[in-house]
Amino acid sequence: MARDVPNERLRGPRRVGVLALQGDFREHLAALRACEVEGVPIRLASDLDAVDALVLPGGESTTMARLMEPELKASIQHRSAAGMPVMGTCAGMILMSRDIQGGRADQEPLKLMDIGVRRNAYGRQIDSFEAVVESPAIGGAGPAVFIRAPQVTERAPDVQELASHAGQTVAVKQGNRLALAFHPELTADRRWHQYFLTLDGEDR
Amino acid sequence: MEELTPALTDRRGTWKVKAGLAEMLKGGVIMDVVTSEQAKIAEDAGAVAVMALERVPADIRREGGVARMSDPGLIAAIIDAVTIPVMAKCRIGHFVEAQILESLGVDYIDESEVLTPADDEHHINKHAFKIPFVCGCRDLGEALRRIAEGAAMIRTKGEAGTGNVVEAVRHMRAVTGAIRKLHGAGPEEIVMEAKRIGAPADMLEETARLGRLPVVNFAAGGIATPADAALMMQLGCDGIFVGSGIFKAENPAARAKAIVAATTYFDRPDILADASKSLGKAMQGLEIGAIPQEELLAGRGW
Numbered sequence: 346m347a348r349d350v351p352n353e354r355l356r357g358p359r360r361v362g363v364l365a366l367q368g369d370f371r372e373h374l375a376a377l378r379a380c381e382v383e384g385v386p387i388r389l390a391s392d393l394d395a396v397d398a399l400v401l402p403g404g405e406s407t408t409m410a411r412l413m414e415p416e417l418k419a420s421i422q423h424r425s426a427a428g429m430p431v432m433g434t435c436a437g438m439i440l441m442s443r444d445i446q447g448g449r450a451d452q453e454p455l456k457l458m459d460i461g462v463r464r465n466a467y468g469r470q471i472d473s474f475e476a477v478v479e480s481p482a483i484g485g486a487g488p489a490v491f492i493r494a495p496q497v498t499e500r501a502p503d504v505q506e507l508a509s510h511a512g513q514t515v516a517v518k519q520g521n522r523l524a525l526a527f528h529p530e531l532t533a534d535r536r537w538h539q540y541f542l543t544l545d546g547e548d549r
Numbered sequence: 550m551e552e553l554t555p556a557l558t559d560r561r562g563t564w565k566v567k568a569g570l571a572e573m574l575k576g577g578v579i580m581d582v583v584t585s586e587q588a589k590i591a592e593d594a595g596a597v598a599v600m601a602l603e604r605v606p607a608d609i610r611r612e613g614g615v616a617r618m619s620d621p622g623l624i625a626a627i628i629d630a631v632t633i634p635v636m637a638k639c640r641i642g643h644f645v646e647a648q649i650l651e652s653l654g655v656d657y658i659d660e661s662e663v664l665t666p667a668d669d670e671h672h673i674n675k676h677a678f679k680i681p682f683v684c685g686c687r688d689l690g691e692a693l694r695r696i697a698e699g700a701a702m703i704r705t706k707g708e709a710g711t712g713n714v715v716e717a718v719r720h721m722r723a724v725t726g727a728i729r730k731l732h733g734a735g736p737e738e739i740v741m742e743a744k745r746i747g748a749p750a751d752m753l754e755e756t757a758r759l760g761r762l763p764v765v766n767f768a769a770g771g772i773a774t775p776a777d778a779a780l781m782m783q784l785g786c787d788g789i790f791v792g793s794g795i796f797k798a799e800n801p802a803a804r805a806k807a808i809v810a811a812t813t814y815f816d817r818p819d820i821l822a823d824a825s826k827s828l829g830k831a832m833q834g835l836e837i838g839a840i841p842q843e844e845l846l847a848g849r850g851w
């Protein structure tokens with residue numbers, strides 16, 4: 346796939362929200378800026394009205410879930426069901442999942458994608474690592490940073506595996522929802538963000 | 550961009566991975582806990598990590614004596630009790646305590662002035678470890694010396710166990726003020742400033758280029774209320790450590806939740822007002838001037 350097509354496929358103004366409750370939202374905002382797209386920090390449900398797409402950043406998934414007000418949760422779920430592109434990295438992938446293993450019993454994900462994930466699947470911080478991950482989505486190999494990262498343990502038939510590493514699924518796509526177990530935002534490689542920006546926007 | 554080859558795959562304990570975990574903690578609150586039950590209360594409240602300790606700083610201060618690394622059994626129990634990262638403290642310069650903490654699977658080590666220093670001239674060579682370290686600072690020179698030794702995260706020292714935020718404010722303003730002074734400085738001025746503050750020149754140059762510390766910088770020491778947390782965030786900190794401020798207060802669960810909310814909505818006084826309502830009594834607190842000079846903790850560290 347040509348890598349220079351991209352952004353005009355997002356309809357309307359190209360404003361991308363980044364959930365800014367906790368975590369590395371600043372790095373995602375910078376990555377979006379590097380892709381010449383305006384990033385908008387999202388903390389309250391009303392903030393979501395101004396954006397066409399949403400990024401759920403890395404951080405602590407339990408903390409983000411605790412801080413997300415019910416109206417914001419409902420609004421994200423509603424917009425995603427209507428077709429808004431959503432990308433989650435690490436904790437963001439956990440938030441997007443339908444089912445969490447190794448989490449807290451009361452941890453309720455947003456259920457935006459039909460995937461099951463295991464939290465801290467690689468172990469503790471001592472097992473965090475940098476790797477090279479190949480994917481057709483970025484047209485080859487790219488750097489990936491896995492920090493106390495999750496893994497995809499199950500996925501519905503229409504969930505596409507975009508990348509695997511050491512036999513584990515680490516990047517998945519379902520419709521215009523994209524979930525990565527690692528952190529492209531911690532590297533200088535912007536191809537995952539560029540790929541996200543090629544996903545079709547909703548009809549609004 | 551670096552060459553991507555399979556030989557580079559799966560590198561553990563790299564700088565990016567160490568500093569990266571701190572990036573994930575940003576905008577969050579790290580809480581001191583002394584039991585598994587407290588750790589669960591902290592996780593429930595939305596803490597991004599817990600600091601596993603035998604005694605919170607307020608008790609260390611009251612009881613006196615030599616304060617050391619906590620019992621590994623206690624730290625292991627806290628690791629088992631929660632799903633969020635667990636940090637633990639070792640004494641300044643005590644690299645064997647740090648080795649023990651690393652073998653326990655602790656996610657971050659705090660080389661902390663709250664414990665009694667084991668070396669009165671050197672800190673630990675933190676590059677030698679696979680897990681990351683956080684260290685305290687009172688000014689830019691101290692912060693950059695710690696980063697040069699391998700600290701992947703910095704915090705203000707404040708004055709731990711006092712419930713008095715004044716020292717944390719002083720240290721944060723010292724760091725940001727010193728960084729602001731670098732703006733527009735030429736290379737020759739950076740070298741002399743590096744000499745003056747006792748910091749490596751290349752690191753000071755990077756700080757000048759970034760306009761901020763090269764690693765994540767949290768506030769610590771004396772934070773006792775949601776407003777204290779928001780104050781430190783508005784002063785430019787990336788997140789908050791709360792030591793004695795939560796479990797020495799009247800209603801720890803409510804106060805913990807309120808401080809978490811205040812750290813996210815630090816620039817929204819209306820939300821801060823709501824979060825600060827009906828929390829019960831905060832910890833008692835100490836006037837810094839009333840503490841004998843030799844009992845101040847922030848001066849420990851070189």
